[in-house]
Amino acid sequence: MKNNQYKQGYPLVKLDDFEQPSVAVDLVIFTIKERSLQTLLIKRGIVPFKESWALPGGFIKMNESLEESALRELEEETGVNKVYLEQLYTFGNVGRDPRGRVITVSYMALINSKDIKLKASTDASDVNWFRISNLPTLAFDHKKILNYAVKRLKWKFEYTTIAFSLLHSRFSLGELQRLYEIVFDKEIDKRNFRKKILSIDILKTESIMKDAPYRPPQLYSLKVKIGDSININNLA
Amino acid sequence: MKNNQYKQGYPLVKLDDFEQPSVAVDLVIFTIKERSLQTLLIKRGIVPFKESWALPGGFIKMNESLEESALRELEEETGVNKVYLEQLYTFGNVGRDPRGRVITVSYMALINSKDIKLKASTDASDVNWFRISNLPTLAFDHKKILNYAVKRLKWKFEYTTIAFSLLHSRFSLGELQRLYEIVFDKEIDKRNFRKKILSIDILKTESIMKDAPYRPPQLYSLKVKIGDSININNLA
DNA sequence: TGAATAGTGTCTTTCAGACAATATGCC
DNA sequence: GGCATATTGTCTGAAAGACACTATTCA
Numbered sequence: 369m370k371n372n373q374y375k376q377g378y379p380l381v382k383l384d385d386f387e388q389p390s391v392a393v394d395l396v397i398f399t400i401k402e403r404s405l406q407t408l409l410i411k412r413g414i415v416p417f418k419e420s421w422a423l424p425g426g427f428i429k430m431n432e433s434l435e436e437s438a439l440r441e442l443e444e445e446t447g448v449n450k451v452y453l454e455q456l457y458t459f460g461n462v463g464r465d466p467r468g469r470v471i472t473v474s475y476m477a478l479i480n481s482k483d484i485k486l487k488a489s490t491d492a493s494d495v496n497w498f499r500i501s502n503l504p505t506l507a508f509d510h511k512k513i514l515n516y517a518v519k520r521l522k523w524k525f526e527y528t529t530i531a532f533s534l535l536h537s538r539f540s541l542g543e544l545q546r547l548y549e550i551v552f553d554k555e556i557d558k559r560n561f562r563k564k565i566l567s568i569d570i571l572k573t574e575s576i577m578k579d580a581p582y583r584p585p586q587l588y589s590l591k592v593k594i595g596d597s598i599n600i601n602n603l604a
Numbered sequence: 605m606k607n608n609q610y611k612q613g614y615p616l617v618k619l620d621d622f623e624q625p626s627v628a629v630d631l632v633i634f635t636i637k638e639r640s641l642q643t644l645l646i647k648r649g650i651v652p653f654k655e656s657w658a659l660p661g662g663f664i665k666m667n668e669s670l671e672e673s674a675l676r677e678l679e680e681e682t683g684v685n686k687v688y689l690e691q692l693y694t695f696g697n698v699g700r701d702p703r704g705r706v707i708t709v710s711y712m713a714l715i716n717s718k719d720i721k722l723k724a725s726t727d728a729s730d731v732n733w734f735r736i737s738n739l740p741t742l743a744f745d746h747k748k749i750l751n752y753a754v755k756r757l758k759w760k761f762e763y764t765t766i767a768f769s770l771l772h773s774r775f776s777l778g779e780l781q782r783l784y785e786i787v788f789d790k791e792i793d794k795r796n797f798r799k800k801i802l803s804i805d806i807l808k809t810e811s812i813m814k815d816a817p818y819r820p821p822q823l824y825s826l827k828v829k830i831g832d833s834i835n836i837n838n839l840a
Numbered sequence: 841t842g843a844a845t846a847g848t849g850t851c852t853t854t855c856a857g858a859c860a861a862t863a864t865g866c867c
Numbered sequence: 868g869g870c871a872t873a874t875t876g877t878c879t880g881a882a883a884g885a886c887a888c889t890a891t892t893c894a
Contacts, residue, residue: 430698584864
């Protein structure tokens with residue numbers, strides 16, 4: 369099994385002189401549902417922490433990169449494959465998994481709730497969305513990972529265009545503002561928000577929305593790449 | 605050897621059903637020497653990339669956390685043990701190490717050049733400091749790691765107090781300004797810099813320097829923690 | 841008094857932040 | 868006309884950024 373750890377004749381390099389830890393990927397999947405920021409958790413069907421809620425994730429395979437592994441897990445849990453995905457932090461404390469040494473590379477994914485088709489995964493007896501403001505107790509050190517992810521998310525909302533990955537390709541400024549208000553759990557002055565967003569010149573005007581219940585808004589699209597740096601002030 | 609991967613009776617959990625990658629830690633060690641930003645590299649004494657320069661690092665041990673592993677490597681290479689240390693990013697592409705699957709967790713360390721006593725490490729035939737502006741070709745994907753570290757360093761200089769980890773506990777504003785000028789490779793207006801630093805109220809005045817060659821400067825010390833958030837504008 | 845470094849203040853411009861009235865479309 | 872949402876501008880205060888002279892110590 370371990371043979372392919374010895375390649376191209378490097379006999380002196382004994383990677384196996386060291387016991388090897390297991391490497392996993394854990395995902396913090398964010399979406400906006402019911403006017404709140406939510407994340408996907410799975411109820412563990414196996415020990416340890418059987419019946420506890422946990423972040424979706426799993427061990428990496430030898431022939432896939434960390435990111436490919438994260439995308440595979442994401443697809444297995446949600447059926448979604450086109451998302452914003454970002455590596456967060458690697459957690460490797462010795463006792464973090466009672467089964468042995470497991471190092472986990474955490475990722476954050478942002479998906480549009482319309483794209484989701486939840487699947488029941490083999491090792492999860494249940495899968496569900498939870499409001500960030502109302503989370504159950506989590507297995508392992510997943511609470512720590514989730515807290516880290518929320519901080520990073522807010523940070524990235526202020527300093528990059530990742531928010532737009534949660535909107536459709538055409539959106540109104542009202543939708544954008546509601547998104548920021550949900551993530552920061554804070555009301556924002558409409559005039560200042562619009563002034564700020566329009567001043568940084570990242571939007572193209574599109575058509576006007578049809579079939580709006582009341583006055584239809586102007587639609588916009590993002591004319592820079594998702595993840596590009598911007599600076600939306602002080603919303604934190 | 606692998607027995608302790610099975611603990612506390614979790615027979616169904618077969619971590620070893622998966623081949624395990626190796627996990628390493630690589631260090632980007634920054635210091636200021638000769639009025640420039642420099643990083644420590646080792647010349648590899650073993651294949652692969654024998655005789656190439658590389659970041660210091662090594663495989664983690666089963667009984668140490670990632671951070672402990674980074675600190676151990678740091679101490680082995682430089683003799684330094686009290687430093688600013690921060691995890692950067694985890695690189696895990698399949699082909700990044702010709703010996704097999706090696707996932708590396710990168711760390712950035714900032715050390716005061718006065719504290720360094722370089723040691724010749726067992727697996728390095730040579731150890732040296734290099735200016736960031738004049739680097740040799742690096743082994744593996746270490747160039748990518750280093751580029752990432754430089755970006756993070758600059759970023760953290762603008763938004764946190766990590767710069768102060770490169771100064772003595774008492775320092776002049778001139779020393780602080782020179783440090784920022786070196787890291788950003790850019791001249792900064794003295795009056796605006798001082799105004800800004802003093803306005804954010806993170807410094808305590810100390811004594812006045814003795815034995816200065818010319819007019820002795822006022823000394824200051826940091827009255828908040830290293831790593832605390834601040835905002836030194838727009839130096840990037 | 842010359843050399844080297846330390847220390848200081850003003851003006852302009854830009855931007856954040858507070859704040860309220862009008863416009864549009866649907867019923 | 869009533870309702871729900873969209874859209875727009877002004878004023879104030881704070882801070883960034885440009886800019887040049889004086890102060891201190893030592894040789």
